[in-house]
Amino acid sequence: MSDLKQRPNKLPLPPMLTVGTLIVCWILDLYLPLGWEADQVTNLMRGTGLLLIVVALALDIWTLMTFRKFNANFRPDRAATKILMTGPFAHSRNPIYLANVLIVAGFGFAVGSRWFVLGAAVLFFLLSELAVKREEAHLEANFPTSWADYKKSVRRWI
DSSP states (O other): OOHHHHOSOOSSOHHHHHHHHHHHHHHHHHHSOOBOOGGGOOHHHHHHHHHHHHHHHHHHHHHHHHHHHTTOOOOTTSOOOOOOOSGGGGTOSOHHHHHHHHHHHHHHHHHTBHHHHHHHHHHHHHHIIIIIHHHHHHHHHHOHHHHHHHHHHSOSOO
């Protein structure tokens, strides 16, 4: 059995990419601030950032509950046990990764730093290239028929 059929992701694992992006953005913000002007950082902007974070965390929880409900593997370094097509997966093939990008962007608005907004764009690209493409190949190798049907009916992100 090929390595791709056994495990979709290798290092760096998607959670490492998300945490790493948050850390790099935080360090950049400390030493090379790239924020908005003080008068531009409004309560509405901070509230929007916090709302994005809360929505993203709710999406993460909903996704994990869906994995648990169907007794499916959620770890990106282990083989998929089934393709989920319900709950958040009826709207996005990658709800956890979508939530992770929203969390990083939310931090940008909540703390008034453009680094996090730029970091969200970089994280989107990294997750697409280093996780999503491998996971899709893994699902196609393990569930060719159901993956093809699911891929046609649900978009990659939203």
